[in-house]
Amino acid sequence: MGTSERVVPADARRRRRPTKQGTVLSEQLIIETVLRLIGEHGAAALTVRRLGAALGCDPSAVYRYFRDTDELLLAVADELIGRTLRDWRATGDWRADLRNLGLRMHANYLAHPQAAMLTCTRVTGRTHEIRAVETILGILREAGFPDGEAARIYHVFVDQTLSFAALDASTLVLPERARALEAEAWQETYARLPAAEHPNIAATAPVLVAEMSRSGYPAALEMMLAAAAGRLQQVKSGR
Template sequence: MPDEAQPKAAGLDPEQLWLRSDEPRRGRRPSFSREAITAAAVAVADAEGLDAVTMRRVAAEVGAGVMSLYSYAPDKDTLLELMVDHITAELAATDPPTGDWRADLKALAHLQRAHMLRHPWLPAALATRRSPGPHTLAVLEHALAVLRPSGLAGGAKIEVFAQLTAFVAGHTGYEIAQARTAEAPGRAEAEARYLLAVASDGRHPELLEALTTAGPSPTTPEATFTRFLGRLIDGLDTAG
């Protein structure tokens, strides 16, 4: 039986993964599909987190034997690739670019954030993915079209989109973690008191000034994200 903990030496074969038909690799055809398996894995991850997704658990969810599941996804790494691309279909762009690439890029980032909040396991999963599937490539194609008016070269446009996605994943992953931590009563207030006490010890004048100087008013997480996003996109240098 394939070992979930041991990655294959040669890694994933993207051609084998994405360009073949939705058929099992070996054995007789079962009564379920790769899409059904992937959807079941996504449902488990959404409800219980990525650690709850195992080949045995997903097999039980679709009513199959675990060995037949390996015909579609030989290991958890492959299943994760399928899961990420499956939910990326939610980001399918229907509106063409407006020509204002900065505004369009911000709109795409907000869609990505909402997408990651719906699937809290996604930011961590993106850090280990290697192979873009068809839905992921469709979003990349849209992003490149958005960036066409920027004048950036093709490689630079891909880098910008990668940078944007990394920012959204990092910020949203932190946002999700902070929301969970904030559930502890009084945690935020205790942290604020601690920082102010440290800043007032005479050894952290810059921190004291930053904490006591008026800054942005308390805002919603979305407003904070919008502010940070603006600093990132408005400051992009298109000369290189």
């Protein structure tokens, strides 16, 4: 889909007639359909022809809502952020609130691994993302972090979460056989290396194999929160 002057103003976008499938087009319906198609076909789903077929409408109707596929992808990214925030409630405990947000965000992206790989690096500038930035900075400032520290910790928190989401998503989209071979490598290779030649691997093998079978994000998140708490203590003590 290329840039087009056919984009219709927001107040005139609603399709008056139902599609061939009996539904009325909307931005939300298009986004949800794209998420489904990406889950089934990956980046190949981002074509107007495939989207039109799935929606039961002329592909050109999509131009009434999105200028091009990049704008559509940004909308998908913003939808994933919005789903993370949908049922989240602040508790007033900054570490618990950030932990909850981070784990929710990570899990939500992994529920849509193909979409995660396409969207984790994007800045949308849209409603849900703006709300997320405001929320996280608010948590940090209310905890007592100065503005510079709040911005820096926000940066680390979000980049860490999205980086692990992209990394773990890339594993989930591997063919089943490739995933099985990777798991076998830890169990059949690393766990069997001789201590005489690889003493550190041999000593840690039981926990290493177990650790590498799951995401490192929860542990990394705790390390980041602990470092932030230490920094906050320094700020409050005047150091």
